[in-house]
Amino acid sequence: MTGHVPSATAGTEDVVAVVVLLTEFAMLRAPLLRSQVRLYALQSLAVSVLAVVVAATRHEADVYALAGLSFALKVVIVPSVMTRLLRDVEVDLAGSAKLGVASSTLVALGVSVFGFFAIGSLHVHSSLLPSTTLAVASAVVLVAFVLIVLRSDVVSQAMGFFSLENGVSIASLVVAAGLPLVVETTFLFDLLVAVVAFGIIMRVHHGRSKTLSTDELDRLRG
Amino acid sequence: MTVGLAVVVPKAVQALQVLTIMLGAPLVSGVIAHAEARLQGRRGPRILQPYYDIVKLFGKETLVTDQSSWVFLAAPVVAFSCYLIVPLLIPVLTTYGLPLGYMGDILGGGFVLALAGFCVALAAAESGAPYAQLGSSRAMTFGALVEPTILFVVFAVGLITSTDLPYALAATVRSSSEILRPGHVLAAVAFFLVVLVDTGRIPVETHTGTLELGMIDEARTLEHSGPALALLKWGSTMKQLILYTILINVFVAPFGLSSNGAPLSVVGAIAALLGKAMLLGLVFAVIDNLFSKLRLFKITEFLAAAFGIAVLAVVVFYVGPT
Numbered sequence: 294m295t296g297h298v299p300s301a302t303a304g305t306e307d308v309v310a311v312v313v314l315l316t317e318f319a320m321l322r323a324p325l326l327r328s329q330v331r332l333y334a335l336q337s338l339a340v341s342v343l344a345v346v347v348a349a350t351r352h353e354a355d356v357y358a359l360a361g362l363s364f365a366l367k368v369v370i371v372p373s374v375m376t377r378l379l380r381d382v383e384v385d386l387a388g389s390a391k392l393g394v395a396s397s398t399l400v401a402l403g404v405s406v407f408g409f410f411a412i413g414s415l416h417v418h419s420s421l422l423p424s425t426t427l428a429v430a431s432a433v434v435l436v437a438f439v440l441i442v443l444r445s446d447v448v449s450q451a452m453g454f455f456s457l458e459n460g461v462s463i464a465s466l467v468v469a470a471g472l473p474l475v476v477e478t479t480f481l482f483d484l485l486v487a488v489v490a491f492g493i494i495m496r497v498h499h500g501r502s503k504t505l506s507t508d509e510l511d512r513l514r515g
Numbered sequence: 516m517t518v519g520l521a522v523v524v525p526k527a528v529q530a531l532q533v534l535t536i537m538l539g540a541p542l543v544s545g546v547i548a549h550a551e552a553r554l555q556g557r558r559g560p561r562i563l564q565p566y567y568d569i570v571k572l573f574g575k576e577t578l579v580t581d582q583s584s585w586v587f588l589a590a591p592v593v594a595f596s597c598y599l600i601v602p603l604l605i606p607v608l609t610t611y612g613l614p615l616g617y618m619g620d621i622l623g624g625g626f627v628l629a630l631a632g633f634c635v636a637l638a639a640a641e642s643g644a645p646y647a648q649l650g651s652s653r654a655m656t657f658g659a660l661v662e663p664t665i666l667f668v669v670f671a672v673g674l675i676t677s678t679d680l681p682y683a684l685a686a687t688v689r690s691s692s693e694i695l696r697p698g699h700v701l702a703a704v705a706f707f708l709v710v711l712v713d714t715g716r717i718p719v720e721t722h723t724g725t726l727e728l729g730m731i732d733e734a735r736t737l738e739h740s741g742p743a744l745a746l747l748k749w750g751s752t753m754k755q756l757i758l759y760t761i762l763i764n765v766f767v768a769p770f771g772l773s774s775n776g777a778p779l780s781v782v783g784a785i786a787a788l789l790g791k792a793m794l795l796g797l798v799f800a801v802i803d804n805l806f807s808k809l810r811l812f813k814i815t816e817f818l819a820a821a822f823g824i825a826v827l828a829v830v831v832f833y834v835g836p837t
Contacts, residue, residue: 304696311700315824322820394816402823410834417836424836429697 303423309343310429310463314405317436317456321401322394324386326448326505330375333452333459337367340459340466347470355474356466363462366481371455371488378492379448382499397443401436408432426467433460446505447498451491458484524776525613531781532607533599536760539789540752541565543759547796548723554804565752572745580738582643590638591739591746597631598753605681605757606764608784610689610774612682620679621669624761628754632658635735635747642738646727650734653811657719657731660818661712664705667825671702672765674832681761685769697835701828703766708821710758712814717803719814729808759792 316336323329344360347353392400412428437460440453462480465472499505545562552559561567579587603615604624619627632654639651669679675698676683688699715722715732727734736747764772771787773780809817 307697308700311697311704315704318820318823322816395819398820398823402827405827406830406834409831409836413834413836415836425697428831428835 303426305346306343306423306426306467307429309339309346310426310433310467312339313343313459313463314429314433314436317433317440317460318398318401320452320456321397321436321440321443326379326385326446327376329449329452330372330379333375333456334368334372336456336459337363337371340462341368343463344466347466351470353470355477356470358474359477362478362481366484367455367459371484374488374492375448375451378495382495382505384448384499384505391443391445397439400443401439404435404439405432408435423467427464430460430464430467433457433463445507447491447495447507448505450507451487451495454487454491455484458487528609528773528776528781529603529613529615531785532609532613533602535607535785535788536602536753536756537599537749539785539792540756541569541749543756543789543792543796544752546793547800550797551723551800551803554800565748569745569749572740572748573742575741577741577743580642580644583638583641586641587638587738588743590634590641591743591750594631594634595746595750595753597627597634598750598757600627601757602760605761606685606769606772607760607788608773608781609776610682610686610769610772612680616682617680621672621681621684621761621765622679624681625665625669628757629658629662631750631754635750639735639738644738646730646734647736647738649727650730650732650737653731654735657712657814657818660815661709661821664709664818664822664825667822667829668702668706668709671698671825671828671832674829675699681765685765685772688766689769698828698831699766701824701831703762705821705825705828706762706766708817708824710762711799711802712818712821713758714755714799716799717806718809718817721808729811756792759795760788763791763795764788 313336316332316339320329320332320336323332341360341364344356344363348356348360408431409428412424412431415424417424434457437453437457440456441450444450444453458480465477465480495505498507498510542562542565545560545565548564549559549562577588601624603613604619604627606616636651636654639647639654642648672684673679675696676687678684712719720731720733721729722733724730724733727737732751736744736751739747763769768791771784771791773784
């Protein structure tokens with residue numbers, strides 16, 4: 294089972310990616326909406342650190358700029374906007390999840406194992422494609438899906454969506470670090486659009502039904 | 516003469532491993548307590564306070580309830596000797612196994628630690644006092660829930676090194692960037708959470724608290740007094756340092772150890788170990804101040820999370836990309 298030993302660089306990327314995965318798990322079980330936003334900020338910080346590591350080891354000056362941008366946007370702006378929105382709606386606790394904490398953690402474990410398995414079964418051995426980090430990234434994306442599916446309030450779903458973007462960022466960083474800065478920045482602006490959209494949903498939904506739970510939306514069906 | 520030296524030096528270093536844990540443990544606890552107090556804006560106790568406490572308790576008389584038998588007095592001694600045995604098995608000062616180092620593997624060390632915990636719980640149950648019994652039953656319940664996590668961490672270790680010797684894992688971590696594989700990181704995080712539980716720290720227990728209803732490990736020693744209590748207190752600081760040593764010298768940073776047993780390098784290794792343990796202790800002190808204690812029935816969720824991470828560590832080895 295020893296397999297091939299990763300280089301120090303790939304190893305560092307792995308560690309940061311695992312930190313992102315662990316914060317994703319933590320988001321899954323965080324009952325306070327505020328703490329979920331904080332965990333997202335922490336996770337984004339880890340992604341920015343990963344970008345710096347990638348930039349340093351692969352000598353891509355562009356990626357430093359990307360790291361700075363993603364820090365400004367995902368660690369500072371998005372969390373502060375979400376916190377302000379949360380302060381306005383005065384809802385503290387996330388709505389009850391569709392499954393209990395233990396079951397949803399088990400489901401998340403299951404899908405992340407599937408993520409590892411899926412990338413592992415590709416059998417790619419290349420120094421250009423760090424498949425371990427890619428596997429962790431896919432696990433992050435899948436757990437984010439679980440968060441979106443199982444939580445039934447707007448904030449958790451928004452956070453799940455944003456952190457899904459974090460997972461995709463990791464994958465794109467390690468697979469295609471040399472991608473033109475313009476393309477990468479476009480992804481970040483996509484995120485900004487999503488923040489605006491989710492912000493509007495939050496306000497309108499809370500304005501109409503005095504709650505953030507999406508279960509209430511069932512009643513709109515004709 | 517040289518042959519004699521070759522026999523004596525490893526044994527001397529081995530004895531030094533035990534002495535380091537024994538004499539260094541109260542110091543590490545003192546530094547943590549001091550740092551914690553400073554973080555809370557208090558002046559805090561002296562760093563050497565744990566030593567004074569232990570010396571003071573040794574000078575006091577032992578009181579025993581009339582319901583309890585010899586077990587009540589024997590348990591602290593047995594527990595203390597268990598904590599003296601474990602440092603023989605783990606890499607405290609050296610990178611290579613000392614004469615008795617291969618006497619047991621990680622599981623063996625775990626069993627000896629579990630025996631110590633069992634003895635203390637037994638003595639607490641034997642005292643017949645309600646709070647001590649409550650502590651003993653809680654400690655055993657949560658101990659049973661922590662056990663699977665430890666097992667899976669050991670499995671992950673076994674998958675990395677193909678052995679379950681702590682020395683072998685430490686050597687693997689040192690020799691390559693093995694430490695940076697996802698499975699290893701997850702196993703280390705799971706073990707970190709186990710240390711958090713086993714040393715009775717915040718999210719699980721307020722270790723400085725005096726409220727009996729919230730106690731787990733602390734409640735077990737409520738009925739002891741005098742030298743027996745001194746041994747229990749000293750033992751719990753040793754248990755803390757042993758767990759820190761395993762986390763540091765086996766999982767995270769097995770650096771600064773002596774590789775040849777030369778006197779200077781051994782002294783350096785002692786300083787390195789205590790320094791690293793104090794740094795780790797600072798991390799625990801910060802965690803203590805950042806989080807609040809979990810409700811008793813939420814602790815199982817915390818333990819389940821640790822278990823989940825440990826399981827993921829093992830599974831990643833089997834299904835993940837190699």
